[in-house]
Structures are given as C-alpha cells and as structure tokens.
Amino acid sequence: MRNDLSFLTEQPSEFLSKIAILREEKDELIELEAYYAVEAYDRFLFDACDIDFPPKLTNAVPKRQSEFLAGRILARAALERLHRAYVPIAIGEWGYPVWPRGISGSISHSHGKCACLVVADEAKLVGIDIEKVSTGASLEAILQEALNLEERQRVFEQTAFDAAVLATLIFSAKETVYKTLYPLVRTFFGFEAAVFNGIRGNNIASLSIAHSLHDAVPHGKEISIQFEIDGEFVKTWSILERDMQGSLSARPPAG
Numbered sequence: 001m002r003n004d005l006s007f008l009t010e011q012p013s014e015f016l017s018k019i020a021i022l023r024e025e026k027d028e029l030i031e032l033e034a035y036y037a038v039e040a041y042d043r044f045l046f047d048a049c050d051i052d053f054p055p056k057l058t059n060a061v062p063k064r065q066s067e068f069l070a071g072r073i074l075a076r077a078a079l080e081r082l083h084r085a086y087v088p089i090a091i092g093e094w095g096y097p098v099w100p101r102g103i104s105g106s107i108s109h110s111h112g113k114c115a116c117l118v119v120a121d122e123a124k125l126v127g128i129d130i131e132k133v134s135t136g137a138s139l140e141a142i143l144q145e146a147l148n149l150e151e152r153q154r155v156f157e158q159t160a161f162d163a164a165v166l167a168t169l170i171f172s173a174k175e176t177v178y179k180t181l182y183p184l185v186r187t188f189f190g191f192e193a194a195v196f197n198g199i200r201g202n203n204i205a206s207l208s209i210a211h212s213l214h215d216a217v218p219h220g221k222e223i224s225i226q227f228e229i230d231g232e233f234v235k236t237w238s239i240l241e242r243d244m245q246g247s248l249s250a251r252p253p254a255g
C-alpha cells in the first residue's frame, strides 16, 4: 500500500481517514491530523503500510496497536512531505519517538483522532497533545492527579471557559510541556513540575516551571503553550528553540 500523503488523502482507508495538513512551512514544518478506526484495525496493516511492528506492542490491546500505527503513518507521511528519507521511528526511553537526524517532532492520539507535528530542525524542541474534553471519572482523575489545589480552584472560579474544558486544557498543556522538554531533560517529570499561570490572548496558555528541570529550564521559567479548542477536542502544542546560551524561547505562532 502506498503511504505518501497525496495517496493517503486521496484514498482514505477504512482505518485512516480525514487526513489533513493543518499547517505547513515548505520543507521546514508540517502538522498533520487524521482519524483512525480501531474497529478497522488489523495487525497486517503494519506490513501493508511498511511500518515496523514494535515487539513491545506484541501483547498490547488493539486500541494501543492501532493508535501507534496511526501516529507512525502520519509521521512517515510528514517526513515524506518534508522531503526527508524515511527511517523507522523507534520507541525510545520513556516512550519517546526516536526521530531521524535533523528532525524533531511529536505525536498524539486520543479517541480516534491523531496528530503529528514535525520540524526539519533537530535543535528545536517540539510537543503536541490532543485530548477529548474529559467528563465524569476521567475529569475527576485529571483534577486530582494533574492539577494542584490552586489550579482546581481557578478552574471552578473562572467563567471564561467551561470548567471541564479548562481542566482538560491545563492537563493537555502539561503533557505538551513534558513532550517538548523531554529530549532536553531526559527523565520523567510529573504534573507538579509546571503550574498554570493563566491564558494570554486567544490561544496561549502560560505555565511556569515549578522546580529546575535542566540548566536551560530553571525554576520559574515561563513556557508558552499554544492551544485550540475544536468541538470536543482540545489541542496544545509548542515549538521551542535553544539560543546560544542554551536558554529557551517560545517560537511565535506561524501565520
């Protein structure tokens, strides 16, 4: 089966559909999105799409195998669109996707929706996260595990957003912080490592680092995370760059 972007968009499969380029800077950056159907997943699709099946996923449930496959198909299509040779993207330490030389990127999947943000610059740090707006027990879990007391109070005291949307947004922003900074920090850090300061403008969530994670990510460092609320999904992302001193600054939004 062909797996380049033009084929995938023109001939959506039962497994992967509605493939869209959400953002593109020719040969520099691409963001792709698609929907995957767990019920249409079959293990043979890995071979058909020429994606290595990771031994780690042998005993994983179909949902996990299918989201992994959807993410890798998008990653592969993104590399092709950036005119980069495809190299299998292995699962690295702590689950980090190991991108080919010269490339930084990030993958996210949630409830049948998948996104991939890739830049042709390995000096950049990239993170993306999508979440379905949480309700019920999963909202309760986010509130208790990902937000601190002050953040929970803010969620319920403010009126600009539905409380569930803002709680999901803060959770997603923290996951994006983790994915973005992981290649620098190189170890796990939990939700207490960043605190939510507030929303700036229309689409920036401001967070501050609560304890030093790296020389370039000291206590108090502000990290700006971009976000978009699209129906029942929240998406957050960031692209950070290192300057000569090794400090980080947020890349301005494209367009």
Ligand SMILES: CC(C)(COP(=O)(O)OP(=O)(O)OC[C@H]1O[C@@H](n2cnc3c(N)ncnc32)[C@H](O)[C@@H]1OP(=O)(O)O)[C@@H](O)C(=O)NCCC(=O)NCCS
Pocket: 067, 068, 069, 071, 091, 093, 094, 095, 096, 097, 106, 107, 108, 109, 110, 128, 129, 130, 174, 175, 176, 177, 178, 179, 180, 182, 183, 189, 190, 191, 192, 193, 194
């Ligand atoms: C790793 C984690 C962020 C993934 O988020 P998620 O909402 O569960 O799942 P998503 O679908 O959005 O993302 C999964 C993808 O993230 C990527 N990922 C996993 N570990 C990663 C890491 N250490 N660094 C960067 N990316 C990572 C992978 O591409 C993975 O998909 P794949 O295994 O199919 O390739 C989350 O499971 C986690 O462990 N969170 C706790 C750490 C945290 O968020 N700390 C907050 C710091 S302020």
